[in-house]
Amino acid sequence: MPTDLTQVRPYGDTLGDGAMQISFTLPVPSGPQAAEAAKQLLQKMGLQAVSIVHQADMGEGFTFFVAYAKCPISIDYTSVRVPQVTTTYMDFDTTNDFIRRHIGRPLVVVGACTGDDAHTVGLDAIMNMKGYAGSPGLERYPMLRAYNLGSQVQNEELVAKARELKADVILVSQVVTQKDVHVLNLTQLVEMLEAEGLRDKILLICGGPRITHELALELGYDAGFGAGTLPPQVASFIAQEMAKRLR
Amino acid sequence: MAVVGLAKNAGKTVAFNTLVRQAAGAGIRVGLTSLGYDGESVDRLTRQPKPRIYVPAETIIATAAATLERASASLELLNITRHNTALGPTVLARVRESGTVELAGPGSLTALQQVAVAMQDWGAAYVFIDGALDRLGSAAPRVSQATILATGASVAPDPAQVIARTRHTVTLLTAPSPPPMVAAVAQTAFADERIAYWHPEKGAWQSAQPSALAQPAQIVSEMGEASHLCIPGAVTNSLVQALLHAKPTGESLPVIVVPTGTHVLATPSVWHRYLERGGSLAVLQSTKLLAVTVNPGQHSHLGQALAQALHPLPVYDLFLDDKTPLPV
Numbered sequence: 213m214p215t216d217l218t219q220v221r222p223y224g225d226t227l228g229d230g231a232m233q234i235s236f237t238l239p240v241p242s243g244p245q246a247a248e249a250a251k252q253l254l255q256k257m258g259l260q261a262v263s264i265v266h267q268a269d270m271g272e273g274f275t276f277f278v279a280y281a282k283c284p285i286s287i288d289y290t291s292v293r294v295p296q297v298t299t300t301y302m303d304f305d306t307t308n309d310f311i312r313r314h315i316g317r318p319l320v321v322v323g324a325c326t327g328d329d330a331h332t333v334g335l336d337a338i339m340n341m342k343g344y345a346g347s348p349g350l351e352r353y354p355m356l357r358a359y360n361l362g363s364q365v366q367n368e369e370l371v372a373k374a375r376e377l378k379a380d381v382i383l384v385s386q387v388v389t390q391k392d393v394h395v396l397n398l399t400q401l402v403e404m405l406e407a408e409g410l411r412d413k414i415l416l417i418c419g420g421p422r423i424t425h426e427l428a429l430e431l432g433y434d435a436g437f438g439a440g441t442l443p444p445q446v447a448s449f450i451a452q453e454m455a456k457r458l459r
Numbered sequence: 460m461a462v463v464g465l466a467k468n469a470g471k472t473v474a475f476n477t478l479v480r481q482a483a484g485a486g487i488r489v490g491l492t493s494l495g496y497d498g499e500s501v502d503r504l505t506r507q508p509k510p511r512i513y514v515p516a517e518t519i520i521a522t523a524a525a526t527l528e529r530a531s532a533s534l535e536l537l538n539i540t541r542h543n544t545a546l547g548p549t550v551l552a553r554v555r556e557s558g559t560v561e562l563a564g565p566g567s568l569t570a571l572q573q574v575a576v577a578m579q580d581w582g583a584a585y586v587f588i589d590g591a592l593d594r595l596g597s598a599a600p601r602v603s604q605a606t607i608l609a610t611g612a613s614v615a616p617d618p619a620q621v622i623a624r625t626r627h628t629v630t631l632l633t634a635p636s637p638p639p640m641v642a643a644v645a646q647t648a649f650a651d652e653r654i655a656y657w658h659p660e661k662g663a664w665q666s667a668q669p670s671a672l673a674q675p676a677q678i679v680s681e682m683g684e685a686s687h688l689c690i691p692g693a694v695t696n697s698l699v700q701a702l703l704h705a706k707p708t709g710e711s712l713p714v715i716v717v718p719t720g721t722h723v724l725a726t727p728s729v730w731h732r733y734l735e736r737g738g739s740l741a742v743l744q745s746t747k748l749l750a751v752t753v754n755p756g757q758h759s760h761l762g763q764a765l766a767q768a769l770h771p772l773p774v775y776d777l778f779l780d781d782k783t784p785l786p787v
């Protein structure tokens with residue numbers, strides 16, 4: 213039976229059964245009262261056939277739950293719109309060749325985890341020589357001169373370094389949370405580049421697990437790469453966008 | 460005209476929508492764009508519902524191509540600009556039938572200004588630029604001729620802090636001009652992308668540096684006894700702290716001269732110490748700040764307190780009255 217894409221529901225045992233597994237923590241001590249509270253919470257969310265299949269005492273009056281439930285609603289998949297990047301994907305050799313032919317010199321890319329952020333995993337995956345999941349990082353590209361400044365770099369240092377190296381591209385990695393601090397750090401970088409007269413000379417890209425292109429645009433960046441991004445995706449975007457700008 | 464805010468949920472889009480509605484009521488055709496990304500139904504960070512942007516027929520909009528298909532308004536494509544974003548080039552469109560739109564303008568202030576002019580060429584009598592988060596860049600006179608500042612309870616936990624933060628930004632944006640001789644020195648230095656110093660008897664001297672970032676010690680030593688310090692770029696905490704450190708209490712601090720108030724990125728607490736110690740700011744171009752809007756949240760007296768603190772600048776609570784400012 214083909215899936216009806218106008219009415220998509222979670223799938224468990226049979227198509228359209230709405231089965232979901234949910235896990236969460238409540239700030240109450242473990243026990244039967246906690247399990248009932250967890251169940252009632254999920255029912256209040258509109259979920260049906262709720263069963264708490266696991267609870268674990270987290271200590272200090274917190275309990276972790278795993279529940280199964282049925283989702284009574286569906287989503288019209290055909291009406292979901294996600295803006296896509298308009299550049300095409302190119303592999304390692306094609307990208308290097310593209311830069312050689314269309315730009316004629318290596319592009320300078322400066323990357324950093326800014327502010328108090330010490331999560332370098334994402335930036336390293338994109339920039340490091342050895343790369344990630346079989347794709348070599350930006351440092352391996354002969355036509356990219358990549359500088360990884362590491363973690364906890366202040367915006368001021370990053371902008372000074374970008375000026376000194378005459379950067380074409382700045383890559384900023386941030387774990388954006390709902391707390392404002394990371395976002396404000398990202399917007400401050402934009403304001404600083406504008407004040408320094410560098411914004412128009414630099415392709416400004418942010419990355420991190422919660423970052424999307426739409427969020428990047430809201431923050432004032434040219435692009436934003438989220439979880440699961442591989443180095444060639446970033447490299448092909450840089451090559452094509454810089455070729456457009458330098459044309 | 461730019462709408463800028465001091466934080467998320469300060470009421471930028473509400474102020475923006477008020478401008479759009481009032482212009483439509485007066486029969487004025489406007490052009491609309493955004494410094495960030497506006498008009499989406501749910502906030503991208505907090506997942507809270509947001510005000511939509513409803514546009515009347517004949518409005519001109521400038522937005523990234525990929526956002527067009529999310530509009531409920533019927534649109535006629537006018538022009539594809541050369542400004543590119545991850546969501547496609549910035550395009551100009553005319554609204555044929557009213558409805559909602561999403562707006563994502565170009566990434567840089569230079570491009571934003573060019574797009575605003577292009578919308579005027581297509582017949583917009585006024586262009587309104589919605590803000591993004593806490594970004595103030597579009598309030599710079601090179602981008603907009605006038606600015607509305609949105610503030611409110613989301614700026615800081617307590618009302619006194621909200622007022623202090625708002626006053627800080629108002630003071631930066633509307634700082635006075637330097638004396639004509641200093642202004643001339645600063646203009647020359649800024650055109651050369653150089654830092655410059657001025658002393659009433661010694662005259663002017665330039666630095667070899669284009670920027671004060673990451674080298675405040677050098678700036679301080681070159682400055683000597685200068686009465687005016689002209690910075691073409693950003694004024695950050697490290698520079699202000701270096702100046703405070705170099706001049707013990709009692710010694711006079713220089714007047715910092717910048718192109719516009721948006722160049723001061725020092726945090727309010729550090730900047731406040733500079734002012735307390737006798738330092739001051741002068742700008743070559745000050746922002747024409749028309750009004751402040753307030754989203755008071757749970758603080759029922761915030762609006763009135765702000766109106767008193769910022770007097771004679773008019774302060775509006777748009778949910779109460781979008782035509783008359785709050786009484787002082």
